Amino acid sequence: MAFPISRQKALREWKLYFLILPSLLLVCTFAYFPAASAIYHSFFDWAGGETKQLIGFDNFKRALSDKDLWSSFKTVSILIVFNLFKMIPSIMMAVLIHRVKSDRWQYLYRVMLVVPMIVPSLVTLFIWKFFFDPNMGVLNNILDFTGIKSLLVYFDHVFGWNLFFENAPIGWLSQPGLILPSLFIWGFPWIGAVGVLIYLAGLQSIGQEIYEAAELDGVGPFKKFIYIELPLILTQVRLSLVLLVIGTLQGYGLQLLLLGEAGGAGGRGMVPGLWMYNKAFVAGEFGYACAVGMILFVFILLLTFLNNKYVRVDK
């Protein structure tokens, strides 16, 4: 810990404050001021220019009855469920790598996991967009090649989805009904290198003798996971869960790039962040966008509060 120092010494060391000054100024200008300004402007009818008109709570009233906004909240909660499911492969991968007996292979696998990280995440997004392309895309090619497509068409007949047709390529990002499934498939097999490495770090504290003892007792692989491995990485799992939920709730870059400003066909991929972006930079209603931002902010604050209260992340 830092030493507490006496008032006199503090006076002598006043120059120390200059060290924090630049960071403080930057943070005040580019974090606190915009936040305050967002609260202030959410009560105005404001198009981004000089003229603005105080309209009280009208922006919030409008937001409450904004059907697009609430359906975007519904979309984002579905996406959160998807993303929770997508955490499983990373955990599984970490456990599998940890259970490999040879250290050399473990290291090799770790390095292999990091290799895909050389592709900037932005580029990964564009490559996935290429995969989703209806005519030349890899995904449709694979589905045709393996015959899964005819299976999908068969299911389509049985359940009446009206999404997959015999003679037409599957329009992953262009059919309203397929936008959410596309957002689910996106990033398959959903292994995050950073996540796996962090889980592996947690798993490292398990000694080999615990495994041997468990094996002597005849504990199966699944029980080993539940009773030995999961408790040790629970802290990391919780932490990434919290970050994931908050990140998904406020993120909109993925939707903007894959589906465009309007959230794709029928607006099925619209999330609250994108709605705010859309209102501000497409429709030019900055005041209303600020209000939407505030509502989103309240949701995230609520989640952060709940998380601090119930999902304690022990350090």
Add this chain to the structure above:
Amino acid sequence: MSTAPKDFVGSHKQKDWPKHLIICAFILIELFPLYMMFQVSFKDNASFLRNPWLPTPPFSVVETRQAADGTETIKTRVADWSEAFSSAKPSDPSVKTAEKSFDLSVYKIKNWNFGLKLIGPYIANTVFVAVTTTFVTLSLAILGAYFFARYKMPFSGVLWSAFLVLMLMPGVANIVPLFSLLKEMSLLNTLWALIIVGVAGGQVFNIFVLRNFIEDLPKDLFEAAEMDGASHIEQIRNVVIPMSGSIIGTLAILCFLGQWNDFLLSLIILRDKELFTLGVGLIYLDGEYVKQWGQMMAAYFIASIPLIVIFLFCMRLFVRGLSAGAVKG
């Protein structure tokens, strides 16, 4: 009974290969986009459609065909994989002779030239922004972290919580006022806007991690330096920076990666084509109506090269640093 230990050893040794199999399968799928990107970058749309999965074999086939009126036409086409291993076979019955020859020109190096010309300037802009941001962010963050870690000055508790609150505050509501703030500072359509916002945004996290790290350094070092009459700046330069090389390196990589992948702010701020960073550049490239996938993949690959260089040098640091230190921070 003496068989029990033997049994145990037996069960200990068996059944490692299914794990290897599953892990390898996952890693292969994970590497698949990388493979596709590289392989498609040497093709044009036609050869991609003909053979989407495998790289083009380095052979071309010269075909001579005789038309009905007796004239001969000579046509060159790319060999397919079955031809690469055996002799060339005519693609249609009217072909008289087909000759296979080794030919590297089937690889469309033009794609790479095109990609480089297209996104080279964007990469230069992005490198400028990312390097400057990383350098300034970390310099300021080290100063700030030193302030918090060295002494408990009056008000430092208040200041600390002022920083910590920002960690909980979502940035999403800020982007609209940030835009108008930058407009008022007449920083719109400049790279400096990206740098200054990036530096401001990086402060909280980096100060947080560095403070914890500096506090764990042995106090004696600082006291010894102070005895020798070292000023605070000298203490930072001679004690803090040499001692915290690995954490600074990891933070620098994270900061650089963050800047490299950022596109939301630049999409809003930048208007001039000369100023585009990689993110915006790729978005505009993606908006072209007729897509030459080979050119685009080459451009994507070029966009990854700086990261490849970084990872080649820092792989060890990264694999180790993330495994050990990331959770603590």
